[in-house]
Amino acid sequence: MSQQTLGEIEQQAQAAFERGDWTTAIAACRRWIAEEPERPDGYRALGLVLVAREQPMAAIAAWERAIALDPNDGDLWARLAKLYGDLHQGEAAIAAYDRAIDLAPHRPDLHLAWIRSAIGLEQDGWVIERLKALYLSHPLAMDETVIRELADRWLALDRARSILTHTLTLLQADPRLWPFYGLLGHLLQAIDRPREATDCFNRAIPATVVRDFSPHRPFCEIIAAAHPAVCLELITLETQAKGLILPPPPTIGPNDHPIWHDDRADDLNPYLAWVTGGRAWSDWSNTVVMGPDGRLLDDLSGHSAALVAASQTLPPCESLPGTVAFLPIAGGTNYFHWMIDFLPRFELLRRSAKGLTEIDWFVVFSRSLAPFQRETLDWLGIPADKTIESAWQPHLTADRLVVPSIACRYGNWKPPRWGCQFLRDQFAGLSEGAAPDLGGDRLYISRQDANYRRVANEEALLAILEPLGFQTVILSRLSLAEQIALFQRAKVIVAPHGAGLVNLVFCAPETCVIELFSPKSVPGLFWVISHYMHLHYGYLLGADPEGLGLSIEQSRAVANHEDIWVEVADLVQLLDRLGALT
Template identity: 40%
Template sequence: MLKKTLKLIYFSLINLLSKLPISSEILGPPKSFYKETKDYYLFNLKENNKESQVNFISIYSQKSIHRKLPKTIKSGVHWKFEIECTHEYPETFVAVIPQGRVWGHNGTVITPDDKLLGDVSLEIGTDISEHSILKSWRLPNINYVDGTVAVLSAAGGEGYFHWMFDVLPRIHLLQQAEIPFSHIDKFLVNSLYLSFQKETLALLNIPEEKIIESRKFPHIKAKQLVIPSLPGETGNIPKWACDFLKTKILVNDSTEKVGKGKFIYISRDRAAFRKVINEDELIQFLNKFNFEVIFLEKISVVEQASVLSSASVVVAPHGAGLSNLVFCSPGTKIIELFSPNYVNGCYWVLSNNIQLDYYYLIGDGEEPEKFCDPHCMAEDILININALAELLKIAEVI
């Protein structure tokens, strides 16, 4: 009861602070939010009689697409694939905002009039109206950058998948907006302590001395912010992002490899969670058909790209290593393994974008009712070998 009372008092205080005529630079949370960056741009135009200092550069227009359903051993497909069969990608853009601020490790953008930009300040699984910054009584002290800062940080951007598909594609949008990198003083990313982060930024010609990390500078204000939009809703990777990564990272690509390439199995045995419980049995079975076991965390991004580009069949439990499917050649057969309580269609989306032949298998265990999502993302997977054999026959692998 006491805990509940204290919580009510805290949020009453936050609500009061948000209504005071004082900036969140000093005390309290931002005042509100714009759902979309374009709303702020148009508001600024109106307020300043069409002479706004804010610039909005449209890159790709809104687009609706239809996806090919995956294949499995059952007659129907999991409901998560059904509901994402048709998807609408939002407009992508680059916005330029003088005296803008960025808060937190997810790259939350705050306008000079003390409001969030909702579409570039996403927290995974949270509506913008429930953003954590709106519940903060005081933000960290500001670090001022007397120059131009490009915002690349994104929710989950410390991890490989979100780094590859939410952070790096924003660099492509900067290029499409024809903003010279020489005009950008700093690039803001979630972090820069992992080898894949350093490697990919080097490949994209962004010098390490121009990088600042959100984890070290959780609240910055810049003379000018350059803000590429997010590529889209996380997990719904657009085709242009795939093309960008493949072009920039994959060396000596050849589409002639399919049909005579390697059979590979990507292991998660060295991961902290979502392992295949009976992986020894699974590998013993796959060995009969000359599958090679790969541990992607041991090799560079360029090497991972090379391995996946040379594969004609890929079997793997759901995990970040499958981000490298982006480097596969069209027609490569993909067999993704899930637990019953965590099905995620992001690699099916990726496979559709680059014309891979996608299949999936749900492991043993009680399946939840349709439209129920337990989201047990750490749950380990138990694979029925007979079911996998059946799926490999359907895919004409064996």
């Protein structure tokens, strides 16, 4: 038969398929196969028609013949795998997906399809390991939507407890597998443990969850002062907050948010813990300190410390000689946590009777992942050749650890006043490196470069602010010296909630500050800092995204990532109330 006639048969099969004439389409495909029995194309087309006609077993036979003729057809392997899955033939589906993945390992959709098929086989540990492999090879494929969908599949099969156990086991081998904290959160939420679920979403797995679901050894928590291998050195600081009462900030509309009811500021008493033979772990979210006997030093640790302390499968521990200052904090490279939680710990080391000269190594999360890390450590005079980055070396032990107390632990959210004063005293001089004409006295801090917590109607906002003399600033584009100089020179600052507002510690007293929030997330951090620095602070809640008819995806209503819809008229009224327009 001529090529043209064969082409006509193909066209006839295609046309019949598109109009739903299955009998004609099948007949055309069979003629196609008769003309080319040793080529896979006719069998492939026949299988598609048979699937549409709801004859899956016949479709499988056609596709298996096509694959026998062309075993490297990855797309057809994937189609065959899906069909097996639809027929609840899990093992056959997985075998077909394995072959498709071998041919196209770069396709995360195939890995996810494999996982969905395997969930029905009750091989939970196997599936969790494969999910880990997917995250390590295709991290962007493991988004919130995927995690929620997989959690729902396991919940529908009543396997929450099994998955909780396997997920904890996985995280105990590597606590840096971030999407799996969210998986724990969804599962705990579904079994009516909401507070623990929220903690897991924040990557702070509670000890109760570890005790209830982890198969690993039990662990013991103890405060540093009670451990025989620990010697405490109390540090006296003149600028500690003790019994400060914070007045509720002004706003437009109701001012009864519960965050303003927590109005007392008391800094925890700072100290250094010298731990003989101590062991430590740190990553972006967790910081864990243990005695030489493996007991968790709870007050020196944070977030998912119980998870790590109970683990028997962490990566190997590196032994360091001498005295090691262990300084990492939860939050890793976040600018706020670096400035408020991490840097003030050096002040405690300086105030020690032994000083910095006793220290052989300084362990930090990173010196090089963000420019402000290097800039601040260099300014403090911490030598690069004595710095160990736990981002690459998370697990260590030392002859002696020295660990500063944690001023702002998870659940104890108020920044320390002494830490804010330390930042102002130590880093204000950095601004001398900024251009003298940088910035104006009215600033709007934009988050347009971020992928969450942005002002959604920023164009309308700027249409009001710019005629009032406000200059738009994107802090991520500036050096640390430039950021400090901008805040030192400003008289009025309007900004959505974000880490860059930690620079308020550098503002002159009586600077006016208006912080913009989504109504679903109102952290009071910068209210507290503004009070310490004697600033005029006000806040404004944006419109409720649900009231605007927006979906969760449109508003990014996950944790504290919601975008903000500002009521522009209210902002102008609040600026006037604070005296910022005169």
